[in-house]
Amino acid sequence: MAPESSFSSNAPAQPNHGQQALRIPSDLALILDDAGSTPPGPQDGPPAKKRSRTTTDYTHRKRVPARCVYGENDSPQPPSPTGHDAESEGSDQKIIARLDEIKDMIGREFLLEIDLPPSGLGDLSYPDPLPEPPLTFATLGADVETKALSPTNYDSRFEERGWCYYLAEISLRRTIDDTLQHLAEGGEKSWLSNPSQLIRQYHELEKQRSLWRFHLPTIVQFDDEQVPDNEFAFGLRGRFLEWNELLLRPILYHVLHLPSDQTPLQECVELAEKAIHLCEQKIYEYQHTLRHGGSWFITRRIFAYACLILAAAMQPERRIKLPARWGSAIRVAIQALGFWSQDAADSRWDAVLCRPPVEPTPPAPTDVPFTLSFGPSKPVPELLAALPPDPVCEYLVTRYFATLSPLFHILHGPTFQKQYWAFLQNPQQADLSWLALLYAICGLTLKTVPPTDPGLSELWEDSSTPRDLSSLSLKCREAAMMCLSQDQFLVRHNLNTLEALLILIHTIANTEGAEYGWVLLGNALHIAIALRCHINGDASNFIERERRRRCWAGILILHTDQTLLYRDIDLSSLANMKASMPSDANDDEIQEHAILTSPAQASSRRITHMSLIRFHFQLFQLSTRVHSHVSGPNQLNEAALGPFDAEISEQQQQWDSLYLVNGARSILDTAGYAHWCILQTYAHQLYLLLHRPFHHSRSSCFRPESRDRCAQSGLALLDIHRQFFQLPRLKCYRWLVNGTISCNALHGAVALTSCLVDMPNDADFTEHLAVIDAAVVRLECLKRKSPACSHIYPILRCLQLRLSRASPPSPARELAESRFEDWVSNVDWFRPDAIDWDFWDGDFSTPQADDDLTATT
Structure with a gap:
């Protein structure tokens, strides 16, 4: 009889490579x-x-x-x-x-x-x-x-x-x-x-x-x-x-x-x-x-x-x-x-x-510098050489603050503008962490504009230069990391360092896939703690205080993306840090010694630069509690569904009241509607997390309401993906479908498929199948745009095949549903090489090539 544990004091000795084993006292x-x-x-x-x-x-x-x-x-x-x-x-x-x-x-x-x-x-x-x-x-x-x-x-x-x-x-x-x-x-x-x-x-x-x-x-x-x-x-x-x-x-x-x-x-x-x-x-x-x-x-x-x-x-x-x-x-x-x-x-x-000082101090003559370099240092002129020409660089910065920054508004615009003008006066004396921030901004903007944009015309004056903006964007991101490395960001950092890292992670998550930014996000978190962004500091300089608060909010937003995509992450420790939200004010209202908002403005419901960030801040708190619940022993407690659903619904109503006009999208505020769509993806992901254990009829705690809720949220996530991909008014936000938005659509498609295979045989879900088919067509167009989309596309193809085949006769149908649920529960969406594709053999079919299936539009 085998011992219960090798540490047990009464465990019998067992041989190990011919040597006598010992009982641990x-x-x-x-x-x-x-x-x-x-x-x-x-x-x-x-x-x-x-x-x-x-x-x-x-x-x-x-x-x-x-x-x-x-x-x-x-x-x-x-x-x-x-x-x-x-x-x-x-x-x-x-x-x-x-x-x-x-x-x-x-x-x-x-x-x-x-x-x-x-x-x-x-x-x-x-x-x-x-x-x-x-x-x-x-x-x-x-x-x-x-x-x-x-x-x-x-x-x-x-x-x-x-x-x-x-x-x-x-x-x-x-x-x-x-x-x-x-x-x-x-x-x-x-x-x-x-x-x-x-x-x-x-x-x-x-x-x-x-x-x-x-x-x-x-x-x-x-x-x-x-x-x-x-x-x-x-x-x-x-x-x-x-x-x-x-x-x-x-x-x-x-x-x-x-x-x-x-x-x-x-x-x-x-x-x-x-x-x-x-x-x-x-x-x-x-x-x-x-x-x-x-x-x-x-x-x-x-x-x-x-x-x-x-x-x-x-x-x-x-x-x-x-x-x-x-x-x-x-x-x-x-x-x-x-x-x-x-x-x-x-x-x-x-x-x-103290922890590392916020601002670098000059070393003493006897100091031996401590470094953590990733490569040889380069002279500043060589670091500056990768920047686009000045007119193009200014255009990219302007476009960033006009359309991209509101989605992740961690920068204080007037402060950056002052730093930018100082940089133009003397580029050779630029702070390397701020130069990394400039490269990060240019790298993100280049991913969101077409090569035919008139603002980029000076880039193509040399006809031999390939019009590959993805390559140029990657070079800017590499230059940003090079500047951070040469600035010794792991041992010496300031707010520019943190802002550059956060924008890099935001870019990676939304253009490549959230999983690629996880390690950098860990670095950013601890740099933020070292800079005391998680505590309510001195209000003697309101600009610096708000910059810290915005950076901390950015940390929480990026962590929220991770928790929605990966179900095994509990961020209760971050939620327990009692940091304050950024002030609900526009950039030009934040001055060094005061925040210039009138009592009427402070009490009114108005859209500010911080509205989206503050909603994200609240979502982080809610999503952390939801994840703690679904990961704990009471995840099958039906009584908890009502309060959580009500809290999510309350937040949705707040978004509707601020961004919609009589329940419909405003034709006067394109950015506001884009923000509303982004927030809705978080709400529907939370609904899926809460109702997934109750949505299937084979479950001992099956609730028809939960199945309906999962189907509705799955459809909503796929529709949001459709709008970002197709609507002309959201054209400047279309780049979001290369990353997180497509990952959300995948989760919606899986939830919807799981609900459909559980429906009665006589149910008519033709419209639902058309939604899955349309999503496959969109991902086929996107599969070469980013690693995330290339991973998602084959999975959607398999889901489409599963739904398009005639239902196998019972009890084979029940066995197929059981196998599908087991597969969905254990699949790792971001490692297609590790997915058990053999699952699709037998009752199912595995797509071998794009020509094997003609997508229905």
Whole structure:
């Protein structure tokens, strides 16, 4: 009988490549249980014999205290365990799980050190949540003396200890992170209101901490009072003591910030004293660390501990007894910070206290520049050479702000105009991030105009130049990324950097496919957080404040596109950031010191530059809640459909009242109608997400109303695609069908097909079939316009074939419907090479060539 888990303490030993397997001791199994869940999966072979240079020095040279080699939070990770069966099936999943765990650990390190919002990484799950150690060790319960290691047993014993440290470190970081989330639930105000609750909470959490320590394997045990010379135990001990200080920090905050007319409880004062003594202890221990990968975190902690001690020393009325050597500890902290600040720019006061500055600061003469380049630098004249001629460039910018910017209005027009005139006066001195923004604007506009546009005539004066605007647009986007790279945008960024990235991602999503911009969107999100776009900052400069708010709204809009196209994305962490919407004002109303809107304008329902952005902002909040619902355990709760439907309908009514005239499109406002159509795609996608589990008669929770709702939304999405493709008045927005609009149409076609195959045999849906046929004709024209359309076209062809064939006799029809539903549920629309086309064999047919089917128009 196979064991339940390879981590189980009573699991029978199983051979692995001829070597005897080991039962993992119960104390390590308990540690793993604390970390989350016991990881299932096949057994690994022995880890590769690989160790870092520092680890080798530690073992083969004269032993020195580990703190002289490693920081407490930068102990060496164990060798990457790639066994002899690394090429076997499932090895990729193990590597992904380990990489995800390392990514999670790094994210938790930054979350603890910087005031960043939760990233949501902890909400993601993998089949194997923890990496699995090899089951070939002699023992995990005995201590390892490095002195006694010989060349024959060194690797195995050292790697055993490395695995124990690695798994214990994962457990400890996760537990600390959960503790921090718990302590921060009520905010700092809650720490002042109920001291008895603070004390009780501390003792309960301290019990958990002691229990974690009790189950720690002997091989990585440590003494609280003695600094170990084992580098693994040294790092684990340091983090364990920091855990205690974090538990005590709310109590210290309570004692220091309690109103002067109130007296703190004596036990609170005693626990505050304990926190201060821990701070002093850690300052003395940290002063001996040499340079390592965690030096930045060490300096921040030294500074934080020194600040806590000074805060207590400056308030003697709080009756906190300071350590006898607290003054010496402060001097040690200053010396340590001064030492690191000599050659490390990120250890100076401004960088220690803040995230990257909004505006770049000139480097000090002693700074060694830190770069993350993607290629060799190019001189500015060479970067400028790819720009279109000045008249064409100005035309592209003008057209962008006239027709394209309102769809994604994150730029403040007057600010850009001022920057553009300054650029024309002295192009050689242009800021590279702003130059990237200019290239991004030109690249998008070139994708939306025909080659015969008179504004481009100067481009074609050289008859040898091919009239390929797609190629020119791609060159502009490549130039934009080159400017960003040369400007070191990954380590140095400003609002121009963020605006350029957002427009590039917007262009990619709407011309190539949303999936191609996902990685860039992650970069943009974290740059926006570094620039503090997610918080309500100082209103001393209204233009800068609104630019930040608009950029954050752009981040949310692009994430909304991703969540509608991919059903496995939960963005609750972004929704929980309480950022304000951009002000409902036009560009020319936003001045540096005020926003010039009259009370009548502020209270009226008028279309402004920000109307569409603000509606998108509301949609992000709604779509996030809908995705959280459909991804959770209550997705089959019919009672939730009514409130969600009502909320979507309410938003649709708001759009109708602003953009339509008596329920019909306005002939005076083409842009407004285009905006209305775009918003409707989001509403119908949300309807599909909500009603999909209830729309099929084979479902145990079938609702005829849900099937009707899915059919109506599918038809609506296909009709919106038709209008953007065919209506002359929407000609300047036709480029949108190359990306997201066609992806939405695909989802609508799949939903409609699923509803039609579930209809009774005698149902007449000729009109519905004509809608699918027309969509196939349109996508045939678009299939060479973008990767998204080329992927969508064959799927629509298959759906058309499925609906055009005569219905197979029952019970074959029921089997065919079941197979179709299974196929639809598992297909990956953006990887046609991975789609199971064999599904269309037998009862169905697979289109082999365009000539095999004559589309009906």
